Amino acid sequence: MANGNPKVGIFGLTGCAGDQLQILNCEDELVRLAQRLDIVDWVMAKSDNDHGCRLDIAFVEGVVATERDLETLKEVRARARLLVAIGTCAVFGGLPAMKNSVPREVLQREVNEEGVDLDSVEALPPTHFVPFDLLLPGCPIERSEFLRAVNALLAGTSPELPRVPVCWECKARENVCRVVHFHEVCCGAMTRSGCGARCPSYGVACAGCRGPIEEPNYDANITMFAGRGISWVEIARKMSAFSAPVWMKQGLEQEVGRDDAQ
Amino acid sequence: MTTHSRNIVIPHLGRIEGHGGIFVKVMGNTVYEVNMDVFEGSRYYEALLRGKHFLDVQGIITRVCAICSASHTVAALTALENALGVPQSERVHTLRGLLLLGATIESHALHVFALALPDYLGFDSVISMAAKYPNEVAFALRLKQLGNRLQEMIGGRAVHPINTLVGGFGRLPRHADLAKLRGELEASLEPLMGTVELVATLALPEWAAQDTVYVALRPYEEAYRFRGVSICTSRGEEFPIASYREVVREFTVEHSHAKHAALASGETYMVGSLARLKLWGHYLKGRARQAFERLFPNGVVDNSLANNAAQLVELVHSVEHGVEICDELLGMPEQERELLDYEVRAGRGVGAIEVPRGTLFHEYELDDQGLVVEANVITPTAQNLANVERDIRTAVEHLLAQPEPPDDPRLKLDLEMIARAYDPCISCSVHLTRLE
Numbered sequence: 001m002a003n004g005n006p007k008v009g010i011f012g013l014t015g016c017a018g019d020q021l022q023i024l025n026c027e028d029e030l031v032r033l034a035q036r037l038d039i040v041d042w043v044m045a046k047s048d049n050d051h052g053c054r055l056d057i058a059f060v061e062g063v064v065a066t067e068r069d070l071e072t073l074k075e076v077r078a079r080a081r082l083l084v085a086i087g088t089c090a091v092f093g094g095l096p097a098m099k100n101s102v103p104r105e106v107l108q109r110e111v112n113e114e115g116v117d118l119d120s121v122e123a124l125p126p127t128h129f130v131p132f133d134l135l136l137p138g139c140p141i142e143r144s145e146f147l148r149a150v151n152a153l154l155a156g157t158s159p160e161l162p163r164v165p166v167c168w169e170c171k172a173r174e175n176v177c178r179v180v181h182f183h184e185v186c187c188g189a190m191t192r193s194g195c196g197a198r199c200p201s202y203g204v205a206c207a208g209c210r211g212p213i214e215e216p217n218y219d220a221n222i223t224m225f226a227g228r229g230i231s232w233v234e235i236a237r238k239m240s241a242f243s244a245p246v247w248m249k250q251g252l253e254q255e256v257g258r259d260d261a262q
Numbered sequence: 263m264t265t266h267s268r269n270i271v272i273p274h275l276g277r278i279e280g281h282g283g284i285f286v287k288v289m290g291n292t293v294y295e296v297n298m299d300v301f302e303g304s305r306y307y308e309a310l311l312r313g314k315h316f317l318d319v320q321g322i323i324t325r326v327c328a329i330c331s332a333s334h335t336v337a338a339l340t341a342l343e344n345a346l347g348v349p350q351s352e353r354v355h356t357l358r359g360l361l362l363l364g365a366t367i368e369s370h371a372l373h374v375f376a377l378a379l380p381d382y383l384g385f386d387s388v389i390s391m392a393a394k395y396p397n398e399v400a401f402a403l404r405l406k407q408l409g410n411r412l413q414e415m416i417g418g419r420a421v422h423p424i425n426t427l428v429g430g431f432g433r434l435p436r437h438a439d440l441a442k443l444r445g446e447l448e449a450s451l452e453p454l455m456g457t458v459e460l461v462a463t464l465a466l467p468e469w470a471a472q473d474t475v476y477v478a479l480r481p482y483e484e485a486y487r488f489r490g491v492s493i494c495t496s497r498g499e500e501f502p503i504a505s506y507r508e509v510v511r512e513f514t515v516e517h518s519h520a521k522h523a524a525l526a527s528g529e530t531y532m533v534g535s536l537a538r539l540k541l542w543g544h545y546l547k548g549r550a551r552q553a554f555e556r557l558f559p560n561g562v563v564d565n566s567l568a569n570n571a572a573q574l575v576e577l578v579h580s581v582e583h584g585v586e587i588c589d590e591l592l593g594m595p596e597q598e599r600e601l602l603d604y605e606v607r608a609g610r611g612v613g614a615i616e617v618p619r620g621t622l623f624h625e626y627e628l629d630d631q632g633l634v635v636e637a638n639v640i641t642p643t644a645q646n647l648a649n650v651e652r653d654i655r656t657a658v659e660h661l662l663a664q665p666e667p668p669d670d671p672r673l674k675l676d677l678e679m680i681a682r683a684y685d686p687c688i689s690c691s692v693h694l695t696r697l698e
Binding site: 012018019020024025027028034039043045046048049094095096139198199203207234237238 | 325328387422
């Protein structure tokens with residue numbers, strides 16, 4: 001379909017394909033988008049793909065967990081004028097990066113039998129390897145944010161992305177605070193908004209799936225949780241999924257190891 | 263005359279979820295090797311779960327796979343509740359049933375219309391198919407959206423649900439929302455029967471025919487259901503769910519990042535829509551029964567390509583049964599939240615669910631603090647992979663033995679159709695294996 005529209009590629013590295021699925025889930029808008037874009041390379045949705053052409057916009061989801069992923073990523077970067085990371089895996093590493101403190105050989109032994117070459121490397125976000133032009137976090141991405149971003153890119157500008165934490169949206173929805181009233185580890189104060197504080201609105205604490213805000217105050221959060229009688233292990237366990245920096249994840253491994261030894 | 267061996271290679275299968283390819287080595291008309299390569303990277307989810315609190319399990323394991331996220335959620339919660347001895351209230355059981363139907367509607371609508379049907383109608387994608395079949399494609403997208411909205415209403419989000427908790431739900435759907443979706447489900451039934459007519463006109467290629475053993479869960483009541491009480495095979499065997507590790511024998515193969523599986527006899531087998539129809543099709547009622555009889559006039563045929571038609575029958579069932587479940591829920595008093603209290607204790611539990619691609623097993627062992635000691639997940643795609651390879655082998659031999667064998671591009675397309683008929687979910691299949 002050579003319609004003179006911007007050429008677009010959508011790529012999945014190692015991951016759950018959830019961000020690509022969210023794009024497919026934009027059913028109504030996708031039909032209209034297809035008139036303004038020329039999607040030339042999207043293996044998940046098409047069988048006739050052009051794997052070599054220049055791309056005006058490329059979207060990448062997932063983490064780099066194999067050498068092959070890294071090759072794909074570098075090829076896509078070389079082909080694309082604008083490279084957009086979609087999803088928390090692509091931006092921050094997400095859940096697959098949670099076990100990076102454990103050597104791959106150990107993980108492989110735990111999960112699989114020996115003798116199978118899994119071409120497995122430490123799971124790292126694509127942003128670790130190549131420069132990106134735009135980052136859209138979320139596990140999965142929010143459809144509305146994706147559509148706003150595409151619109152902005154087509155107009156030659158950058159989308160306005162929220163910089164405030166989830167708490168801000170949560171207060172606007174007048175939810176009852178999960179920390180103050182239920183003494184739960186809620187990652188809302190550390191996590192970037194854009195989800196409309198979905199989880200607290202369902203009476204569930206924020207897991208931090210959109211990744212940390214620009215300058216999260218981890219210490220203040222930990223103090224806030226600890227002050228409500230929540231144990232360090234519990235705090236670290238909750239924060240280690242999406243929110244916490246590496247030092248905390250390593251701390252958790254040690255804590256759990258110590259518990260086992262007792 | 264010398265015969266050289268040659269390779270038929272499909273490096274990257276399109277229109278499936280995840281990354282996989284097909285490699286076939288033939289000499290003359292004899293197939294020497296068939297590999298369904300799975301090169302999706304490893305994420306070691308079971309290792310991620312070790313030491314995690316059971317309350318965090320669902321949020322982690324759901325992220326194995328997007329399109330199966332509601333299915334993994336229900337399987338995980340069922341297994342965890344079995345480990346903890348938490349009963350399911352009637353409302354929770356019913357709502358989870360509706361969540362599974364939403365997932366089935368979304369997944370089957372996407373697969374039948376957007377991923378598989380373009381092959382049969384001669385298009386490379388649903389986007390190009392939309393030019394000739396605009397009404398059918400628009401309807402399929404609406405149906406998929408309806409499946410998503412059911413999952414949003416119950417799970418809080420279409421991908422990776424957040425409202426689904428051990429013991430219940432954070433927030434229950436409002437009656438007004440239920441009634442609205444009930445109306446939309448009911449209104450989709452007629453147009454859906456129209457697509458049954460379209461699919462009934464498509465010829466089923468003979469070259470994919472082959473006897474297979476089918477495996478599916480016995481439904482929890484005498485009806486067509488996606489949750490079950492025991493593991494049944496098409497040979498009449500029946501096993502308790504707790505013995506699933508004895509029934510499903512997993513093994514590693516060199517060319518695949520996903521494990522393969524076989525029965526104790528060493529035979530490969532098929533799970534999924536066709537297997538469920540084979541074992542429990544006689545339970546179908548109403549429009550689903552009509553669709554079944556229209557698409558399978560002589561009963562279930564042993565041909566993996568027929569799985570697409572079987573998915574369509576299940577799509578009709580899911581829409582029709584969805585209306586009934588909405589009525590049941592509307593008959594219960596409206597309330598804000600339903601979350602049972604329970605004690606944390608050490609234990610082990612299995613959850614087995616029929617999900618769009620077949621039988622899914624989750625098992626967790628918890629210590630007395632509620633921390634995960636061991637986790638094991640066996641996905642339908644991992645169970646099907648060995649059977650996909652067996653079907654591809656037979657198909658290549660049938661196709662090459664024809665008086666006019668297909669050229670290589672056509673042959674490759676035929677093989678892709680087999681792989682796609684199983685609706686493989688590669689994300690799920692990779693390394694969801696035992697952690698001990």
